[in-house]
Amino acid sequence: MISIKTVLRKKKLSNGKFPIFLRITKERKSIFFRTPYTCEGQEWDVKQGKFNDKASDYLNKNRLLLKFQDRATNVITQLEQENNYYTLPEVEKALRQETNPQNTNLYSFWEEIIEEQTNAKRTGNARVHDETLKSLKNFRPKRQLTFRDITPELLEKYEVWLRANGGTSGGIGVKMRSIRAIFNSAIKRGHIKATLYPFNAYKVAKLKSNGQKKALNLEDIHKIEKLDLTDHPTLIDTRNYFIFSFYSRGMNFADMMTLTWSQIGADRIFYTRSKTKRTFQIKILPPVQKVLNYYKQRKNETDYVFPILLHDNMTPSQIENRKRMILKRYNQRLKEIASLCKIEKPLTSYVARHSYANCLKQKGIATDIISESMGHQNVAITQAYLKELDTSLIDDAMEVLL
Numbered sequence: 001m002i003s004i005k006t007v008l009r010k011k012k013l014s015n016g017k018f019p020i021f022l023r024i025t026k027e028r029k030s031i032f033f034r035t036p037y038t039c040e041g042q043e044w045d046v047k048q049g050k051f052n053d054k055a056s057d058y059l060n061k062n063r064l065l066l067k068f069q070d071r072a073t074n075v076i077t078q079l080e081q082e083n084n085y086y087t088l089p090e091v092e093k094a095l096r097q098e099t100n101p102q103n104t105n106l107y108s109f110w111e112e113i114i115e116e117q118t119n120a121k122r123t124g125n126a127r128v129h130d131e132t133l134k135s136l137k138n139f140r141p142k143r144q145l146t147f148r149d150i151t152p153e154l155l156e157k158y159e160v161w162l163r164a165n166g167g168t169s170g171g172i173g174v175k176m177r178s179i180r181a182i183f184n185s186a187i188k189r190g191h192i193k194a195t196l197y198p199f200n201a202y203k204v205a206k207l208k209s210n211g212q213k214k215a216l217n218l219e220d221i222h223k224i225e226k227l228d229l230t231d232h233p234t235l236i237d238t239r240n241y242f243i244f245s246f247y248s249r250g251m252n253f254a255d256m257m258t259l260t261w262s263q264i265g266a267d268r269i270f271y272t273r274s275k276t277k278r279t280f281q282i283k284i285l286p287p288v289q290k291v292l293n294y295y296k297q298r299k300n301e302t303d304y305v306f307p308i309l310l311h312d313n314m315t316p317s318q319i320e321n322r323k324r325m326i327l328k329r330y331n332q333r334l335k336e337i338a339s340l341c342k343i344e345k346p347l348t349s350y351v352a353r354h355s356y357a358n359c360l361k362q363k364g365i366a367t368d369i370i371s372e373s374m375g376h377q378n379v380a381i382t383q384a385y386l387k388e389l390d391t392s393l394i395d396d397a398m399e400v401l402l
Helices: 058-082 088-099 106-119 123-139 152-164 169-188 218-226 233-247 253-257 286-297 316-340 351-362 367-374 379-387 392-401
Strands: 002-008 018-026 029-039 268-272 279-283
Touching: 002 029, 002 058, 018 058, 018 088, 029 058, 029 088, 058 088, 106 123, 106 169, 106 316, 123 152, 123 169, 123 316, 152 169, 218 233, 218 351, 233 253, 233 286, 233 316, 233 351, 253 316, 351 367, 367 379
Parallel strands: none
Antiparallel strands: 002 018, 018 029, 268 279
16 A cells, blocks of 8 residues: 655754655655645644645645645556556656656756766767757757657657758768667666657668768779879878778778777787777788888887877877867878779778678678678678678679670
C-alpha cells in the first residue's frame, strides 16, 4: 500500500515559516519532495494536508498542491503497470525525472556531455556535438528546449530547415545521430524516460549520403608514388601522408597525426585506432618504410612521426583545432596532386582508405580478410563499404558477354 500526502515539515525556515513537502509512504518508509510553498502554522490544515481559509489565495494554492499529488499518482501508476514490484527509490527516481527541470533541460545535459568528451580527449565527438547544439539553437533561437520538446515532428521540421540552409543528407544525418546519442545517454543515466525517445518514429537511417565513395586503382596509386615533386616541394608531405595511409591499411588522418616513434617497431607499427579503440599491428611495407625514413632524417623536437602536431603537450582542443586546419590544407593539396597525375576522380584523405579496400578486392582478397585488416566490427560493414567502390571488377566481368 502506498500513500501520498502534502505535509508541513516541523523545522522552521529563516523567515519563520514552515516548508510544505509532498510525502510518499510505502511499507512504513517515506520520501519527501519539497514544493514551492511555505506557510504559517495557523494557515495549515494538518488533517486534510492543505491550506485552510486563513491563508491568502488558499483555493489556488490547494489546486496546485493537488497537481503535485496527481503527478506523483501518475508516476506511481505507471510503475505499477510496468513492474509487479517497485521500491521507493524507483518512485523517487521516476518522479525526479518527471519534475526536475534541470534533468530534462536538453541544452544543459548536452553541454555536460561535450565537456566530458573533451576531457576524455574524444575531441572529434565533442566537436560534432558542439556544432549540432549550436545548429539546433539557431533553429530555435531564444528558447530553451527540453527533451520533451524534441518530438518526431520537430525533427522533421529541423531537417527541412537544414536543407533550406544548404544541408545535405549526409550532413543532416551526422546532426541527427548526434541528437540521438544525447537521448541514449540521457536515458542510460536515468535523466529521462525511454518513452520520450523520438527516434522510434523518426528514422535516421533514411539520411544516407548520396555522395558515391571514390577509390583509386593501383595504377593511380603508383602514379602518386612516382610523381616527381622537385618543382612542388610543398606537396611532399601531402604525398607522404597519402601513401603512408594507403600502405598502412588505410590508417586515417587522426591516427597518423598522433602516431609516435615509440609505436614504430623493427618491422611493425603498433597503434590503437581512435575511432574504434581496436589495437593494430601493421607490417611495415617498403613504401611505408620510405616515408618513415624521410621523417626520421628530419625528426623534429616532438615524439610524433609526422610534422602535424607542433608540441608534445598540446591540449585536446588545441589538437582538434590543429587537425582541422592541417586536414583542410591536406585535402586542398591532394587536389593539386590529382591534377598533376591527371587523376580525374576526387582525391581526399579518405580516398586512401577506400582505395586500400578496393585494391585488395581487385586482387581477389576475400572480404572477411579485408574486413579484419581494416578493423571493421563485422563483414557486413565491409560489404557495404565495397559495394559503393570502384566497379571495374564488374566491368571486366561483363567483357565475357562480348
